[in-house]
Each structure stands twice: as structure tokens, then as C-alpha cells.
Amino acid sequence: MMVKTGVCRVRKNIGGKLYTLIYGSVSSMAIDPIEKKPLFHYKPASRIFSVSTVGCNLRCKHCQNWEISQVGPENFSHLRDFKPKELIKLAKAHGSEGIAFTYNEPTIWHEYTLDVAKLAKKSKMYSVYVTNGYINEEPLLEIAEHIDAFNIDIKGFTDEFYMKIAGGRLAPVLRSAELVHSLGKHLELTYLIIPGLNDSEEELRKFAEWVLSLSADIPVHFSRFYPTYKLTDRPETPIKTVHKAYKIAKKVGLEYVYLGNTWEPEYESTYCPKCGNLLIERVYYNTKIVGLTDDGHCKKCGTKINIVL
Numbered sequence: 001m002m003v004k005t006g007v008c009r010v011r012k013n014i015g016g017k018l019y020t021l022i023y024g025s026v027s028s029m030a031i032d033p034i035e036k037k038p039l040f041h042y043k044p045a046s047r048i049f050s051v052s053t054v055g056c057n058l059r060c061k062h063c064q065n066w067e068i069s070q071v072g073p074e075n076f077s078h079l080r081d082f083k084p085k086e087l088i089k090l091a092k093a094h095g096s097e098g099i100a101f102t103y104n105e106p107t108i109w110h111e112y113t114l115d116v117a118k119l120a121k122k123s124k125m126y127s128v129y130v131t132n133g134y135i136n137e138e139p140l141l142e143i144a145e146h147i148d149a150f151n152i153d154i155k156g157f158t159d160e161f162y163m164k165i166a167g168g169r170l171a172p173v174l175r176s177a178e179l180v181h182s183l184g185k186h187l188e189l190t191y192l193i194i195p196g197l198n199d200s201e202e203e204l205r206k207f208a209e210w211v212l213s214l215s216a217d218i219p220v221h222f223s224r225f226y227p228t229y230k231l232t233d234r235p236e237t238p239i240k241t242v243h244k245a246y247k248i249a250k251k252v253g254l255e256y257v258y259l260g261n262t263w264e265p266e267y268e269s270t271y272c273p274k275c276g277n278l279l280i281e282r283v284y285y286n287t288k289i290v291g292l293t294d295d296g297h298c299k300k301c302g303t304k305i306n307i308v309l
């Protein structure tokens with residue numbers, strides 16, 4: 001009998017039962033500024049031990065990490081196996097207080113991330129999920145219990161974009177973000193703007209209005225696209241387009257809007273939504289907390305900021 005893997009390339013149906021092929025198989029690891037995830041309102045200015053495996057449940061034509069996300073374990077020669085306790089030990093040895101599952105989609109090594117995140121909690125460490133949000137409710141609830149902060153990619157705000165460019169659907173992603181938010185977990189959102197595909201004023205406004213319907217204080221990161229992988233017929237995103245997205249989101253009422261890949265400190269720094277005081281200054285990946293009290297209030301006007309220090 002022919003045994004096949006699923007679209008993710010990392011699960012096999014053997015005799016009617018699905019088996020993971022990548023439990024504990026690590027493709028890359030690094031210590032990153034947490035701002036690189038991006039998470040701007042969770043442990044700012046810290047560095048986090050970050051890991052990935054191979055495979056993905058989506059097929060984004062613009063995937064920046066396609067070398068690991070679009071291959072299965074049989075096509076990747078550098079996988080190394082780590083037991084959960086070995087990974088925690090390594091993170092600690094590198095001086096990290098947390099672990100980020102990132103670079104490719106963490107959902108696809110669910111069992112492993114669950115075990116690592118549980119152990120991280122026991123070891124007084126935190127866990128971060130950088131995810132496409134393409135996950136069913138049951139496993140999301142299971143993992144969310146042990147994850148402290150999420151960054152969810154909203155790749156576009158039309159179903160057409162998801163079907164044509166990412167190989168998925170929009171609704172499940174929105175449901176995931178809504179669920180994570182309703183659980184009271186720390187949530188930030190990333191929207192990569194691609195010229196001509198997801199950059200219309202209407203689409204950006206609808207996205208911002210949807211975020212507002214959850215909460216005005218969810219940090220939103222608009223990022224610039226660079227031609228890559230199978231999406232090389234599009235130019236890089238003009239700076240004026242991300243500025244337009246920023247203005248739309250602020251006009252809709254979002255309090256914390258950031259721009260990625262523009263390297264403009266005024267669009268990367270955090271300001272008090274009430275009095276405009278500079279709270280966190282970011283220049284490239286140099287982050288300085290300048291206007292916050294130890295318990296996350298604006299030093300100038302006392303407003304409570306949605307931030308975990």
C-alpha cells in the first residue's frame with residue numbers, strides 16, 4: 001500500500017492512522033530580539049530562543065522561509081532531534097527566559113510544541129507562537145492553554161487572496177485570532193502588504209475595522225513585501241503604501257500600529273495612545289523602554305498600556 005503524507009508533508013497516514021514524522025525535529029534555532037517575531041508589547045527588549053521544524057499547512061507563494069516550510073523531513077538534511085527537556089536546557093543555557101515557535105508553522109508539530117510549552121511553564125519560562133492561525137479550534141484551545149503570547153499573520157483580508165496566494169481560507173484564521181483574543185492571551189497581528197494583491201484601501205480598512213471589533217489596543221504590524229520564492233512578478237511594497245495602511249488603521253481607531261521593513265523609528269516606536277508620550281523607542285532592533293512605569297503605565301499621564309513587561 002502506498003503511504004502518503006498530507007499537504008503539510010510531515011504527517012503520514014499509516015493504516016488509517018496519522019503519524020507525525022517530525023516530533024522533536026528541529027530545522028533551525030537562534031536567539032532573536034523578541035521584536036523580530038514581531039512582538040512589540042510582550043517582554044520588550046528581551047531576546048528569545050527561537051526554533052522551527054520543516055513543513056507547513058499553507059503554500060504561500062511569497063513564503064520567506066520556503067526552504068524549510070515547503071519541504072518534508074526526507075528533503076532536509078540538517079534536522080536534529082531534541083527532547084523537550086533538552087530544548088528547555090538549551091534555551092536556558094543561552095540566557096533566554098522563553099521559547100518561540102516560529103520561522104515555519106508551529107501548528108504542524110503540535111504534539112512537540114505542546115510538550116515543550118508545558119515543560120517551559122514548569123520551568124518558569126514563557127512560550128510564544130508565531131503562527132498563520134490556520135488551525136482548528138480543538139488543538140488551538142489545547143496549545144493556547146500553555147502559550148503566553150501569539151503573533152498571528154493575517155495574510156490578506158479576502159478569501160480570494162487566501163485561496164490564490166496562500167492555499168488556504170480566510171475565515172478559519174480570523175476565528176483563531178478571535179479565539180486567542182477571547183481567551184485573554186497576548187495577541188499581536190501581522191499583515192504583509194503585497195502590491196496589487198492585498199493593498200486596496202477598502203481591504204486595509206476592513207481589516208482594521210475587524211481588529212477594532214476585537215479591541216483597539218491589539219498591536220498591528222504592517223510589513224513591506226519583497227519579491228521572493230514564487231512571487232517575483234510583484235515589486236517591493238512602496239513606502240507610501242505602508243504609510244497609507246498606517247493612516248487608515250489609525251483613523252479607524254487602532255491604538256498601536258507599526259510598520260515593518262521601513263526602518264523608520266517613528267513607525268516602530270510605541271507612543272501612549274492618550275497623551276502621545278514616547279513609551280518605547282525602537283531603532284532597528286535596538287529597543288529602549290523610556291516612558292513606562294514598571295507596571296506598564298504611561299509615566300506622563302498614567303494610562304495603562306496593553307503590554308507585558
Ligand code: SF4
Pocket residue numbers: 056057058059060062063064065066069103104105132166
Ligand atoms: S504560512 Fe508562513 S511558513 Fe507557511 S508557507 Fe505561508 S509564509 Fe511560509
